[in-house]
Amino acid sequence: MSIRRIDVGPRMSQIVIHGNTVYLAGQVGQPGGNVGAQTRDILAAIDELLAKAGTDKTKILQAIIWLADMSTFAEMNAEWDKWVPQGHTPARATGEAKLAGPEYLVEIIVTAAI
Numbered sequence: 001m002s003i004r005r006i007d008v009g010p011r012m013s014q015i016v017i018h019g020n021t022v023y024l025a026g027q028v029g030q031p032g033g034n035v036g037a038q039t040r041d042i043l044a045a046i047d048e049l050l051a052k053a054g055t056d057k058t059k060i061l062q063a064i065i066w067l068a069d070m071s072t073f074a075e076m077n078a079e080w081d082k083w084v085p086q087g088h089t090p091a092r093a094t095g096e097a098k099l100a101g102p103e104y105l106v107e108i109i110v111t112a113a114i
Contacts (some may be wrong), residue, residue, distance in 0.1 A: 001018060002018075006081040021111060027045045027049075033105030034105070035072040035073045036078065038104070038106050039080065042106065053114070059112045059113045060110050060111055061090055063091075064094075065092065065095075065107070066094075067095070067105065068098070068099050071084075076094075090110070097114070
């Protein structure tokens with residue numbers, strides 16, 4: 001099986017496609033906003049990246065969500081619930097982690113099918 005990379009940078013690719021599986025790099029929102037705003041930014045970026053890969057959010061297999069503070073879980077989840085299509089909810093894990101910088105409050109990583 002071949003591997004295809006899209007939006008390749010010096011340290012990582014935003015999208016890697018292997019067979020019929022799409023792997024996205026972790027996405028963070030615009031610094032300065034609250035968890036809800038950052039989550040909306042991230043979900044919009046995920047939509048764009050999945051479209052570049054030839055798929056969409058109905059084909060997400062798994063999502064891993066990192067929050068800088070678990071007390072913001074409900075705020076993130078409210079945005080997630082508005083975005084994820086019912087009947088197409090992926091396997092998901094959410095945890096707390098120190099992210100790349102204090103300005104980042106949430107990071108989402110997804111794997112999808114084509």
